[in-house]
Each structure stands twice: as C-alpha cells, then as structure tokens.
Amino acid sequence: MISLEKAVIARLIKNGEKFEILVDPEKAMEFRTGKEIPLEELIASEELFEDARKGTRVASEKINKTFGTNDLETIAKKIIKEGEVQITTEQRKQMLDEKTKAIATLISKRGVNPQTGLPHPVDRVLRAMEQAKVRIDLNKKVEEQIEAVLEGIQKIIPIKLEKIQIAIKIPPSFAGKAGSVVRSLGVLLKEEWAHDGSYISLIEIPAGIQPEVYDRLNNLTHGQVEVKIIKKL
Secondary structure: OOOOOOOEEEEEEEOOEEEEEEEOHHHHHHHHOOOOOOHHHHEOOOOOEEEOOOOEEOOHHHHHHHHOOOOHHHHHHHHHHHOEEOOOHHHHHHHHHHHHHHHHHHHHHHOEEOOOOEOOOHHHHHHHHHHHOOOOOOOOOHHHHHHHHHHHHOOOOOOEOOEEEEEEEEOHHHHHHHHHHHHHHOEEEEEEEOOOOOEEEEEEEEHHHHHHHHHHHHHHHOOOOEEEEEEEO
16 A cells, blocks of 8 residues: 555545545546556555544445445545545646656657658657647546647647558567567457468558567567568558
C-alpha cells in the first residue's frame, strides 16, 4: 500500500450516504481511464470512511446495505471509478504534463510530415499542441485522445498518421519466438510457416515506428530478418 502522506481522498455519494477512501492520486486516475491496477497499489488504507479527514469510519451494515457487499476491493474500485478523486492543483498539473507528453510522443512515433515522409520531433508536436490549445482529459486514455489532438495540431503543422503494411520473413532458427513478437508490433494481417520452417507474416504498423519495429526484429534474429514494405496507407 502507498503511504498516507501521498494519499488523497476518493469520494462517492450514494443513496445520500458519503463513502471515502484514501488512494494514490496517480494510480487512481490511471484506473479511472480503464487500466487494471492491483488494489494494494491503489489504496493507502483498508478503511472506508464517512469523513476521512476526521477519521470517521462507515459502519459495516451501512456498507453492505449500500453496495450489497463488504468486499473491500469491489467497493474501493467502485468509489474510485464512479466517484471523485480529490487531487490537488499541483498534482493535476503534473499529471496533465505527463499525459500531454505521452500523447505527443505517440503522435511523433506514429505520425509523419506528408511533405517529407519523416516524423515530427516530440518537441515540435508539443509546441503545436500548445499553439492549437488542445485540451487533454485526465479521465481518458492516451489512445482515445490521439484523433482529437491530431485534428487540432493539423492547423499548425503538416502531419498525418500514415500506416504501412510490411512483409516479414524470419529464418527457422528464430521462428519459434517470432509469432508473439510480431503480433506485439502491430496488427497481424497474415502469417504462415514455409516448408523450410521459416516464419512469414504481414503486419500493419504506424509508419513512424518503422525504426523501432526493425530494431526489435533485428534483435530477435541477430540481423537475419527480411523485411519489405508492401503498401503505404
């Protein structure tokens, strides 16, 4: 569990009753976006409070009547998900900065300048986001905000999320691990094993992550992979 010094209050008002629990602010906000996080990383105390600041605990009968259970994990996660997490202004700013940079990094990796075919550096994407005054939502996943952010910064810089399809051939000596690695790189469109045991596949990836994909494949095969761009989308 996290330290009480770091914890903030998560509050849910249900059927006119108030339920509070002490939580890790960053983990709680990540959990609200849909990320699975173990209970021990979310809460700082196993107590449910009517008023956490005063230390007033909720009677178990009231908990069971309201939630239909006394299971701490079920109740705590419901409070975090459906209630309000009382993060400070400073905490909110730090989380927004981190999420903004994460979005910019993802756009830099996946997007390209259609005029040059090259990705924009993260700093350039960040400046464009600032100029376009895009709004980042702490309660949404990074992936869910890419499209809206991209639409905003396209007024500032030329950028599009270009995708490519690449064919991959991995020799028999590395084919055993190939499937799981390739599937983690992008969208698997086709895979098969040749008569000699080689692994052959076709995947779709964001154009901006080509270097990262090639590095992963070269590391897997000690440079013995064959890769060919089949189509640009």
